[in-house]
Amino acid sequence: MARVNPIDGEFFKSERTSGFNVIGTTVPRSDALGHVTGRTEFFEDRTFPDLAHVKIHRSAYHHARIDSVDISEASKVPGVLRVITYKDVPANWYTVLRLIGIEPNDEPVLAEDRVLYAGEPIVAVVADSEAAAIEGAARVKVGYTALPAVFDVEEAMSPDAPVIKQAGTNFFVYEGHHARRIRFGDVEEGFAQADRIFEWRYSSAPIEHAPTETTGCVVVPQADGRLIIHTNTQAAFFTLDNTALILDRPFTDLRVKGGTVGGGFGGKVDVMVEPLACIAAALTNRPVKFVYTREEEMQVSSPRAAERIYIKDGVLDDGRIVARKIMLYVDAGAYSRHSPYGTTKAAAHLPGPYTIPNVYADCHCVYTNRTPSSAMRGFGVTIADFAIESQMDRIARALDIDPLRFRLINAYRDGDMKAHRKVASGTALIEVIQRAAALVGHDLPEEYLALSSSTPGEARS
């Protein structure tokens, strides 16, 4: 049976350590019985005798102007009920973040006059059978004029790069700036004080969530025209709001039934399938299933963004970091989705859980002609942490300091002002390092064991 550790009252003296109903006990999962008996109901675990299927004709180009779209052959495929183009989409904008104030809208539900990534949806085909929908989608003919594409974040930022976005810049504009910026202290003065300067570059590739259950939904029109959306979304209310906006119908016309997700990890928050399935269901008055194939899940569902991060640190011989400058590039791919928000998260996370008096950061949300990236487990923070903690280890090695002590020297503490002007509280980094060191038998000197998150660092300020 699982071991459960109680709350550590030695470190967290103000926390209650007993009298809990759940903490310290083993509670069976409420959904486990359904899982092991096959009775848990996923969105696809319902059939309808007249179920229709949606398949998509996707862009063959990374960046192109669309000159023509010919759906005549697709419409003639036996079993094809309807061929849907952007003209059938009442408000042809995904609005994933408009509801929390992030604009401009930049991604059409179905492409109109241009495509910005290979795999971008252009036409949706609704058919009696999956096979007919696949055949219909294959017979759509699109005429393109290829345009120059850009695949690298730093190339996209250079002045001579082709501008791929209609807003006029290959980057998201944060309150008039080219990046989400952090300015704290005077980083150049910090570098001037430093005994040593360390600068390295870190980069990551896009990462696909690869849930075992691919993204999908079944939409069932009701007699009164309302739509029931059975979906595996991780974000039922995003789905409700965005779908209603795209359909240009009141929220009360839609009923979202979800909550059972066959693996998500952030990959099912983008509301990519429900709007088209609703349009297809409304146009055909049939229940409609739109579910990604495994290939679509791997190729066109949003991955975690690729990132490139440069970190330059000024360090004193005693191990104190006195300046940290970070140039961070998030590859949003062709469209915003959640990346402008993820990039802001990255900025708020800098310079990591350390108190550094001089911090300078430019966090760029950059558009390229790659698959749009979006949410995934701690996005904005995870790759930045990989870079920051790699940097910490490399500096510790270069200075010949124990990497745990190097972190303890610089660890943030309760009451410290963070670079983005929030006061740190509930930090506990020092205690976590001390306890982790003890568990693995890593000896720390007495003065490091005496450190505490709740007392100010005497060596600093």
Next chain:
Amino acid sequence: MTVKIVNLKVNGVDKALMAKPETTLLLALREHLGLMGAKRGCAQGACGSCTVLLDGDPVVSCLVPAVAVDGAEVGTVEGLADGRTLSDVQRAFVDGFATQCGFCTPGMIMSAEALLERNPDPTDDEINEAISGNVCRCTGYEPIVSAIRDAAATRRASAEARV
């Protein structure tokens, strides 16, 4: 397109269905017989979410044409529990927290049931090999392997008690 009648014994019960050449065993179970336990994760035999037992052997049902298995015995996750009494493998998955999202669970359990039928005392390597065709993306394999080990021990103990 020739439609054929396919007879199957599913979880001990005789069933008949009309199958086209392209109707997979997975589709036959899910859409013709309403047994939704086996899942479609990839439809290309790569993820194991659709694993069922065909005459006792684990198969990825998304790659098996239904017309090719006329007359076969098929075992699915729905046939394991006896009323409210779970099989030893099911019980061990619940007790050992070997499920999270639950999507790979039915296939994983069928692979485990097949393993323990032919090998009552598997090593961890043998367990790993038996579930090597079943992809899990959230639970993690350790609690799953540990649950299968626990189920094997329970099954051996009850077999001994019966002797």
